Each structure stands twice: as structure tokens, then as C-alpha cells.
Amino acid sequence: MRRLDLLIFPDFQILDAAGPIAAFEIAERFRPGAYELHVVAAEPGPVRSSSGAMMLAEPLSEAAADTLVVSGGDGTRQAIGEARLLDWLVRASGRARRTASVCSGAYLLAQAGLLDGLRATTHWSRSADFARRYPKVRLEPDRIFTREGKVWTSAGITAGIDLALALIADDLGEDVARRVAQQLVVYHRRPGGQSQFSALLEMGGQGGRFAGLIDWMRERISEPLTIERLAGQAGMSARNFARAFAAETGVTPAKAVERLRLEVARERVEASAEPIDVLARAAGFGDPERMRRAFVRAFGQPPQALRRAARA
Known part of the structure; x- marks a missing residue:
């Protein structure tokens, strides 16, 4: 059983979270016992997304996750200033086998120093700002997703599904990832290097x-x-x-x-x-x-x- 923690925060982009969650949920159907999903936040309970829709979150956990995924959204602008959240992110990433971000979730990883010296990507519209803020990150602004060692980053919103499919393929093989993509009615799979x-x-x-x-x-x-x-x-x-x-x-x-x-x-x-x-x-x-x-x-x-x- 692979524990997967997905971090959200006020004003997160709901599809950045819901897209990967749906992909991992479907993978779990094909391989029962593969994943144990947890949505976590600094303030547990209902967390309001940028659309106004709520998602229920557990408190930040000190349990080691196999995979840590950070969602994106406008709320990253405030979240990068929250020292407690960043400290937890450093600890949680250190325990996890893999750390990933969707869209502007890369800001949180970069702010925590977890992307220094690594290749990364984010939503195309935020790339210029990201590059100015985090010159130590080797930004690849045109990628759908990147992987360097244990750290994965993806572009905006639907690219989070591409990222999730790649993570699933890494865990369970291409056949399961393909079946998940068929259930989601999406391409299997846009390669990370696609523009x-x-x-x-x-x-x-x-x-x-x-x-x-x-x-x-x-x-x-x-x-x-x-x-x-x-x-x-x-x-x-x-x-x-x-x-x-x-x-x-x-x-x-x-x-x-x-x-x-x-x-x-x-x-x-x-x-x-x-x-x-x-x-x-x-x-x-x-x-x-x-x-x-x-x-x-x-x-x-x-x-x-x-x-x-x-x-x-």
C-alpha cells in the first residue's frame, strides 16, 4: 500500500487536486491495495478552492508518505509565505520516496528550496515570474511535466493528470496507466516533453x-x-x-x-x-x-x- 498525501490550501485550483485524485482512485480499482489517498492541509476540515467548492482535508501528517503531491492555484501566492507549511513540506518531502507538484504548486517546492539546482516546470503563464523569483531552479517552461530524481513537476491543471498517469506507470506499469487513461477518456499519455x-x-x-x-x-x-x-x-x-x-x-x-x-x-x-x-x-x-x-x-x-x- 502506497500512501499518497495531496497538499491543498485556501484558494487551491480544484482540478489540480481532483484530476490526480481521480487517476489514482481508478488505478486503485485496477490494482486494489496500490494506493491510500490522503488530502492534507495546514488547517484541516473543509478547504475552499478558488472556485468556491470545498474539499475536506486531514491535518498535516508526520507519517511518511510514499508520494507527496502539492496542488497549485492562486492560493500559492499566500502559501509561500507560511513558514509552518514550508517547514512541514521540507520534512514531508525528506520522508517521501517522491515529491511532485501540479501547476503553480512548484512555487511551494521552490520556496522551500526543494527545487534548487533541479529541472522543473509550471504553468506557462507563471513561467517568467517563477524564473525571476527562483533563479536557482532550472526552469523548463515549455514542458508538460519534468522528472529529476525523486522530484516531479507539471504544467497547469490538466497536465496534473498527465503527471499522475506517469506516476502510476512508474508504480504499476504502462498497462495500468493506459487503462486509467481510457477510463478518464484522455490521451495515454502526452509525454512530459510535449510542448x-x-x-x-x-x-x-x-x-x-x-x-x-x-x-x-x-x-x-x-x-x-x-x-x-x-x-x-x-x-x-x-x-x-x-x-x-x-x-x-x-x-x-x-x-x-x-x-x-x-x-x-x-x-x-x-x-x-x-x-x-x-x-x-x-x-x-x-x-x-x-x-x-x-x-x-x-x-x-x-x-x-x-x-x-x-x-x-
Whole structure:
């Protein structure tokens, strides 16, 4: 029986907690006795989420948990200032086999010093602030989730389900994780290295007016994708297209093209031994130096460093 403690606090994001809880609950059905779930908080009893819905929590426990999961939400802004909670988090993490965070729960781990020198991720919208606050953390802002040693971190909200599925696979095997994903009706599984940006772009374009165009862009990622060409494909003037695309997807066409290229290039950099100049052309960057600069801007590291880390 693996004890799993999930930490919540006032104004936590309810899906950051409920998503992983549902995944572990279903895994327990497939493997009875696998998990013992405990929701804990500094102030036990009903804890109000940011939506107003309540979740019942037990007091902070000194019992050793196999896995400690910290939820996220707006309440992290206040929680990082609570010394008692941070002290408990350090002790609890020291006892646990694994420590994980969902979304902005990474702030609590970082504030407690548990992410110093480690790779980590958080919700894309908080990445710039997180990087300023915690320069000792090797932030990877574009990851769905990261794992370094015993510490796991994930991006926002639904990425907590991806994290939970990865933890379940680590415990019980891929077959159980796949069955859990089927019950949840989610992908099994988005890999940790998938781009948060890609998911965001798909949410903005999927089912919308530019869904077909985004697919068209991916299929021609090695070709020149100027705004004029994209606008022509969409049957719009360049000016109207730029405005409409940004309103629909949340990013400019040029940024969308670059990030789609980064997604393609990163996957091939990490998964293959192809020369960097070949990958740069295949992803549409044209030359390795241009791709290197884009990698540093997006991921904080050049392609060669990401390849070495993936192999390690």
C-alpha cells in the first residue's frame, strides 16, 4: 500500500487536486491495495478552492508518505509565505520516496528550496515570474511535466493528470496507466516533453476557424511560412489575418510558426542522432545558428545541451 498525501490550501485550483485524485482512485480499482489517498492541509476540515467548492482535508501528517503531491492555484501566492507549511513540506518531502507538484504548486517546492539546482516546470503563464523569483531552479517552461530524481513537476491543471498517469506507470506499469487513461477518456499519455505551447495553440485553434491552417502549417513546417502565404491559405488579407489569428489562438502567426518549428526540432533533437544542421533545415529554421538562438530563447539551452540531457 502506497500512501499518497495531496497538499491543498485556501484558494487551491480544484482540478489540480481532483484530476490526480481521480487517476489514482481508478488505478486503485485496477490494482486494489496500490494506493491510500490522503488530502492534507495546514488547517484541516473543509478547504475552499478558488472556485468556491470545498474539499475536506486531514491535518498535516508526520507519517511518511510514499508520494507527496502539492496542488497549485492562486492560493500559492499566500502559501509561500507560511513558514509552518514550508517547514512541514521540507520534512514531508525528506520522508517521501517522491515529491511532485501540479501547476503553480512548484512555487511551494521552490520556496522551500526543494527545487534548487533541479529541472522543473509550471504553468506557462507563471513561467517568467517563477524564473525571476527562483533563479536557482532550472526552469523548463515549455514542458508538460519534468522528472529529476525523486522530484516531479507539471504544467497547469490538466497536465496534473498527465503527471499522475506517469506516476502510476512508474508504480504499476504502462498497462495500468493506459487503462486509467481510457477510463478518464484522455490521451495515454502526452509525454512530459510535449510542448505546453503546442497544447495551448491546439486549444485556440482546434474546432475554430484556423484548425485546418494549423495542420497545414505542420505539414509544411520545412517550407517558408510567411504571413502573406498563411493569409493567402486562409483566404484573408495579411493585416486581417494577423489580427484574427492572434485573437483566436493567443499568439501572432510568426510566433506560432516558430513554436511549431521548435516542437518538431526538439522532438527530433532528443529522439535521434541526426546532425543539427539537417534538423534545422527539416524544421524550417534554415541554418543551425538561427535554430540555436530560438532554442535558447524558448528552452534556455541550445539543441546540443537538450540532446545530451535526453540521452542522460
